[in-house]
Amino acid sequence: MDDLFEQFMIEGRELISKATDDLVALEKDLLAPGRFDGAFRAVHTLKGSVAIFDLAPMGVALHAAEDLLETVRSAATPMSVAVAQRLLGCLDQCDRWMDVVEESGHLPLDAPSEAMRIATGLLALTGVREPATAPIPSNQTWIANLLERQSSRLGDMRDGTRALVAVRYTPRPDCFFAGDDPISLVGAVPELFALEIRARDDWPPLEEFDPYRCNLLIELVSGASEADLRQLFRFIPDQVEIAAVGSLRPNDAPGPLAESQRTIRVDAQQIDRLLDLVGELVVTKNGFAQLAALAETGRDPKMIAAAIRAAQGATDRLVGDMHRAVMNVRMVPLERQFRRLTRMVRELAQRLDRNISFTVEGEETRVDKAVADALFEPLLHLVRNAVDHGIEPPEARAAAGKPPQGHLSLAARSLGDQILIEICDDGAGIDPARVRAIAAKREILPADRLEEMEDEAAVQLIFAAGFTTASAITDVSGRGVGMDAVKTTIERLGGRVSLSSKKGSGTAVSLRLPATAALTTVLIVRVGEERFAIPLETVVESVRIPRSAILPVGLGQAFVLRDRTLPMLELSALLGTSATIATGDARILVVDGGQGRLGIAVDDFSERLDVMLRPMTGLLAHVPGVSGTTLLGDGSVLLILNLGEIVG
Amino acid sequence: MTVAADNGTVFLTGCCGAEDAEPLLKHFQAGLKRVDLGGCDHIHGAVLQLLMAARPAITGEPSEFLSSWVIPLISGLNSP
Numbered sequence: 001m002d003d004l005f006e007q008f009m010i011e012g013r014e015l016i017s018k019a020t021d022d023l024v025a026l027e028k029d030l031l032a033p034g035r036f037d038g039a040f041r042a043v044h045t046l047k048g049s050v051a052i053f054d055l056a057p058m059g060v061a062l063h064a065a066e067d068l069l070e071t072v073r074s075a076a077t078p079m080s081v082a083v084a085q086r087l088l089g090c091l092d093q094c095d096r097w098m099d100v101v102e103e104s105g106h107l108p109l110d111a112p113s114e115a116m117r118i119a120t121g122l123l124a125l126t127g128v129r130e131p132a133t134a135p136i137p138s139n140q141t142w143i144a145n146l147l148e149r150q151s152s153r154l155g156d157m158r159d160g161t162r163a164l165v166a167v168r169y170t171p172r173p174d175c176f177f178a179g180d181d182p183i184s185l186v187g188a189v190p191e192l193f194a195l196e197i198r199a200r201d202d203w204p205p206l207e208e209f210d211p212y213r214c215n216l217l218i219e220l221v222s223g224a225s226e227a228d229l230r231q232l233f234r235f236i237p238d239q240v241e242i243a244a245v246g247s248l249r250p251n252d253a254p255g256p257l258a259e260s261q262r263t264i265r266v267d268a269q270q271i272d273r274l275l276d277l278v279g280e281l282v283v284t285k286n287g288f289a290q291l292a293a294l295a296e297t298g299r300d301p302k303m304i305a306a307a308i309r310a311a312q313g314a315t316d317r318l319v320g321d322m323h324r325a326v327m328n329v330r331m332v333p334l335e336r337q338f339r340r341l342t343r344m345v346r347e348l349a350q351r352l353d354r355n356i357s358f359t360v361e362g363e364e365t366r367v368d369k370a371v372a373d374a375l376f377e378p379l380l381h382l383v384r385n386a387v388d389h390g391i392e393p394p395e396a397r398a399a400a401g402k403p404p405q406g407h408l409s410l411a412a413r414s415l416g417d418q419i420l421i422e423i424c425d426d427g428a429g430i431d432p433a434r435v436r437a438i439a440a441k442r443e444i445l446p447a448d449r450l451e452e453m454e455d456e457a458a459v460q461l462i463f464a465a466g467f468t469t470a471s472a473i474t475d476v477s478g479r480g481v482g483m484d485a486v487k488t489t490i491e492r493l494g495g496r497v498s499l500s501s502k503k504g505s506g507t508a509v510s511l512r513l514p515a516t517a518a519l520t521t522v523l524i525v526r527v528g529e530e531r532f533a534i535p536l537e538t539v540v541e542s543v544r545i546p547r548s549a550i551l552p553v554g555l556g557q558a559f560v561l562r563d564r565t566l567p568m569l570e571l572s573a574l575l576g577t578s579a580t581i582a583t584g585d586a587r588i589l590v591v592d593g594g595q596g597r598l599g600i601a602v603d604d605f606s607e608r609l610d611v612m613l614r615p616m617t618g619l620l621a622h623v624p625g626v627s628g629t630t631l632l633g634d635g636s637v638l639l640i641l642n643l644g645e646i647v648g
Numbered sequence: 649m650t651v652a653a654d655n656g657t658v659f660l661t662g663c664c665g666a667e668d669a670e671p672l673l674k675h676f677q678a679g680l681k682r683v684d685l686g687g688c689d690h691i692h693g694a695v696l697q698l699l700m701a702a703r704p705a706i707t708g709e710p711s712e713f714l715s716s717w718v719i720p721l722i723s724g725l726n727s728p
Contacts, residue, residue: 171693176666182693187713195717203701206677211669211694 008049009102015046016095017339020088027084036079039087040069046094057107057115058097064119065090071126083125085350090118092343109144109245142168143243146219150194154221164193164245165226169218170200171239176212180236188232191223221245270329277322284314327516331366334412337376338363341383341410348387355405356391362412367419368516374493375421375511378486382423382509383410390427390507400504402426418495419515424508430501432458442467459501463487492627494520522630522640524606525589527572531606533630533640540590540597542605547586559599561590568599574646575625591643600643611640651675657682658704662689669694676702685710691718 019042022035029035047062065087071077093114100108143166147154154164167189171182186195200217203209222229226244233240291311295304338360349356367375391397391406398404412421432455439461440447450458461467465484483499490497495513522533523542543561550559550568557568568588572578588599611630620626625646630638651671652659658675660668660683672695683699686708691699699706699722706719 176692176694180693181666183691183696183718186717187690192717195721197696197700197718197721199697199700206673206702209673209698209701211673211698212666214693214697216693216697 005053008053009098012046012049012098013095015042015049016091016098018042019046020091020095023084023088023091026079027081027088030079030081030084036069036073040066040073043069043087043091055097055101055107057111058094060112060115061090061094061118061122064122068122068126077126086122086125088346090122092346093118095339095343106244109147112144142166142219142241143245146194146196146221147245149196150221153194163223163225165222165224165229166243166245167218167220167222167229167233168241169220169233169239171214171216171218171236173213173215175214175236175239180214182214182216182218185232186218186220189220189222189224190228192220193223194221196220266329270325274322274325274329277318277325281315281318281322284311284318287311287314327368330369331515332369332372333364333366334372334375335363337372337379338410338412340376341379344380345383345387345408348384352388353393354387354391355394356387356408357405359407359409360411361409365412365414365419366515371493371513371515374489378489378511379410379421379423381482381486383408386423386425386427386507390425390429392428396428414515415512417515418512421511422508423510424506426506429503429505429507430459430462430499431503435459435461438467439464456500460499462499463497520612520640521608521610522638523589523608524638525571525587525602526604526606527575527602528577530577531638532571532575533609533611533638534589534643535627535640536608538591538643540592543588543590543599544585545588547584550586559586559588561599564597566590566597566599568601569647570601571646572603574600589643591647598647600647611638653680656680657684657707659684659686659708660691660695661687664688664691664695666692666694668692669698672698676704681705682707684708685714685719688714690714696722 019039022039022042025032025035026039043062043065047059047066050059050062068077068083068087072079072083077083097107097111100106146166146168169182169185171180172178175182186192186197196219198217198219200215203215226242229242230237233242288311291304291307294307342358342360345356345358348354349358386408391408392400392402394404397406407424407426409424410421411424412419414420436450436453436458439445439458440450444461444464444467445453462483467484483497487497490511490513493513495511497509497511499507499509501507521536523536523539524531524533526532545559545561550557553567558565559568560566586601587603587605588601589605590597590599609632625642627640627642630640632638650660650662650664651668652661653675658672658680660672669692676698681702681704683704684707688708688710690711691714696718703722706722709715710719
């Protein structure tokens with residue numbers, strides 16, 4: 001059954017994608033050849049597949065879609081942009097439902113009502129009032145109604161921390177004669193949270209009452225497992241419906257947890273490659289036993305050292321190869337993220353009444369799964385900004401002499417082991433004057449500096465922390481820009497954001513980041529008793545200077561390096577750790593701060609290492625000043641510092 | 649006796665099984681409108697549905713499961 005389901009997931013998405021393609025083409029050209037038939041076939045096939053699985057609401061929606069397409073085909077309804085758009089809306093919802101089914105195995109609780117809404121909307125275009133489709137089986141609606149009625153009692157239990165199970169027990173009228181006692185059964189339900197007992201039919205008057213005819217309808221909510229409950233009701237499975245209560249989150253909540261897929265599809269060839277590498281690693285490992293034997297014979301230490309180095313070199317190479325091979329396994333195409341973005345742009349554009357042509361390129365570009373997951377939110381932000389603040393409403397575009405349809409493009413491509421993603425729009429662009437005004441109001445820079453800045457440089461200020469350009473906070477993009485959040489996320493992934501914009505012409509944002517979780521070279525430094533790692537790429541140089549060369553300047557310190565005076569800060573002070581008494585030469589890392597170079601004094605430099613930077617997760621994810629952690633050979637954890645954030 | 653009538657009130661005590669439904673119905677048909685559940689540990693589904701249909705006034709403290717979950721149903725507090 002699982003295989004069949006997997007097959008359905010793949011085919012279903014392909015069919016939705018095909019139908020969507022065709023409808024988008026029809027939206028542009030109502031008579032585009034072949035497109036109508038293509039959409040019709042895809043919807044028809046999809047409707048058929050859905051019927052095999054327990055996805056009745058989706059079936060209802062697709063049935064209505066097919067009905068609408070049928071009336072268009074028979075010329076009873078003219079093909080129109082409205083028809084195409086409504087069908088696209090239906091397919092978008094089906095796509096979202098596929099996402100939910102993939103995660104949780106069943107449709108969300110509001111699927112039946114949502115399906116009815118879609119079906120009614122589709123059929124309204126044909127002139128048919130009531131959807132003449134099969135009634136949606138009640139199994140989903142009773143659960144929703146039960147939860148609603150019991151919401152105060154269930155209260156905070158519904159938010160996903162407790163898995164709940166809903167049971168509907170409809171005893172047969174003659175169940176008493178079978179020796180059943182529904183009340184005993186209910187009394188035996190573990191972890192009962194809510195119970196409702198009603199009359200199935202109206203009670204007869206007492207004179208005609210048959211006490212041995214069971215007329216009860218029982219619904220309850222329990223915290224026990226489905227399995228336990230099925231066990232309890234095992235003798236009467238035909239009289240009970242048991243269902244796990246699904247998540248009540250809104251459909252498209254792009255929460256990071258909701259997004260990460262729990263499994264990846266892997267090409268068998270990649271596993272074979274890994275196996276080969278493991279084989280070679282085993283051979284190298286065996287070599288160490290021989291080296292040890294060699295050392296015991298007391299031969300010339302230099303020779304032994306040379307042999308050990310050779311083994312280390314071979315291991316090094318193999319580890320690198322394995323790292324690359326595993327990273328390759330984790331690579332996924334950006335296609336899934338791009339697909340969601342396409343849906344969102346379509347909805348947004350409709351909601352805000354913008355005429356936008358959204359093109360996507362390079363969705364087959366592969367990146368590490370973690371990178372793909374992390375990229376979604378920044379991309380969403382950038383795309384929303386472009387639709388909301390970039391592309392102008394039709395009247396404004398006409399007034400500016402621009403073609404009525406705005407262009408938004410999202411393109412990704414690989415550049416070596418990096419990827420480049422560009423989001424371009426031909427909208428209103430960013431107004432440097434407005435940026436300057438807001439930067440002044442938010443006191444990001446002093447007024448005179450703002451004045452003397454070039455326009456291109458001024459526009460970059462939107463990346464500054466605490467910046468917002470939307471005068472009204474729209475519910476679409478929240479705070480207008482949030483570019484500082486985008487910048488932070490991309491930089492945490494080891495990448496860079498850049499932006500260029502021309503007022504009146506449009507904006508282009510590019511993201512460049514490593515496609516994989518690369519190995520980072522770090523420099524280990526000691527501050528007091530503790531060690532920290534500093535990414536080597538942030539260090540311009542490291543110097544040792546005598547203490548006497550450090551000069552007090554105002555409240556701080558400075559030193560001279562090759563005829564330039566640089567400010568100096570103590571890392572211990574920046575981190576808030578205790579400073580050790582300074583003796584001997586000062587050891588200083590020269591780094592590039594936001595406003596020129598400065599020196600950061602540490603107690604000592606240690607080795608350079610290649611490490612895998614693991615970003616912080618959960619509560620620690622947004623701790624400033626720390627890019628991540630890594631494990632050292634001795635098992636200790638090393639914090640990798642983000643000097644840019646520490647210096648501020 | 650699990651079903652007993654006294655002074656206009658039906659007393660249900662101990663474990664009321666399916667066989668108690670008929671006597672109870674007879675009491676209700678005779679016009680009794682009060683039921684005391686003090687000391688009642690369990691009522692069979694047949695007895696419960698009679699109580700739901702007849703809607704008598706309930707007094708007394710039955711066992712915990714009954715008082716937390718079942719009695720409110722009879723008094724109609726939980727009707728949808």
